Amino acid sequence: METFAVAGLPEIRAGDDLAALVGERVDFEEGDVLCVASTVVSKAEGRKADLSAFPPSGRAEAIAARLESVTGDPKDPRFAQAVIEESKALLTEAPFLLAATRFGHITVNAGIDRSNVPGADLLLLPEDPSASAEHLSETLDVPVVVTDTSGRPFRYGQRGVAIGWASLPAARDWRGESDRDGRELGVTVQAVVDELAATANLVAGEGGGGTPAVVVRGWAFGDHAGSDDLFRREEDDVVREALEEWAFDG
Structure with a gap:
């Protein structure tokens, strides 16, 4: 797998055609995934x-x-x-x-x-990052992940996460497949759009690097079931339920 930043993008302004600016700088290949920082999507959309x-x-x-x-x-x-x-x-x-x-x-x-x-x-x-990803994907004919950086419970530091995606499932489902010992996997669902976002973030960096678009080349979803479930439903989210009952007393 190869990962590289799209070089030479200008400062993005409201109304700019982000898809055209990226497309002018990349010859996309079959199997590429474009990861785009939400910052430039927001700027293009006047946010x-x-x-x-x-x-x-x-x-x-x-x-x-x-x-x-x-x-x-x-x-x-x-x-x-x-x-x-x-x-x-x-x-x-x-x-x-x-x-x-x-x-x-x-x-x-x-x-x-x-x-x-x-x-x-x-x-x-962006108001609807998946709709933004869909527009880029349709124009460039490549799967797109809109990324952001976010902290993690129980850990210091931030990492890239997906907040929108198009033309690829959010997760690949390993349930029903077997491990090396023949045991059936019962819970493993891999959030691939988050993993692609984190991979892209290693190349894009933080701060003033000016490389908000990254191409992941040579990655394959594989022969797995797919799912678009990424954000937990409120009724299934026990952490959210606990937070709603918790009050900071500092």
Whole structure:
């Protein structure tokens, strides 16, 4: 398998044809997967915003004050309001904002970015990352994964994850297949779009590298059943249920 960044992409602006910009720089081959950072998808879709667009509600004022008392750092209630408006629900309001997005992803601050956003205060996630991936996939005739970076429970650090995908299943299902000793696998479902996103993130990097699109070449889904289940349903998510009953007392 080979993984390489798409070189020479310009700073993406609202209305730019991201598919054309990538397609001009890559000769895609059968079996390629294109992984694209959500930041450039959001920029092309005009998802930059200023804090002034989010006048704070009483709830946002209270959240900001609570976070400031917990962390000791100043907190802007307008940012808290932006997180509220970009979320379907807040699972925690302290010691940080853990939000469920409208498309199913759960992440800190609803995935709102404050870095690499020239000319604006904030960059919001795409409204529908899978629809964004579908558009790119149809135009470029290649499977697409829209990626973001996210922290992980029980571990330090961030890694790449998929927040949208098109023209490939989210997971490959090994259940019913056998291990080397002939035992049938009963629970193994591999989240391949997350693994592709993490692989791409190793090449794209973080910060100011300017390489938000990565091609994974030579990867094959294989002869497995596929599934688009990635985000857990609320009724099956015991961690979410526990968080909803938990209150931070710091």
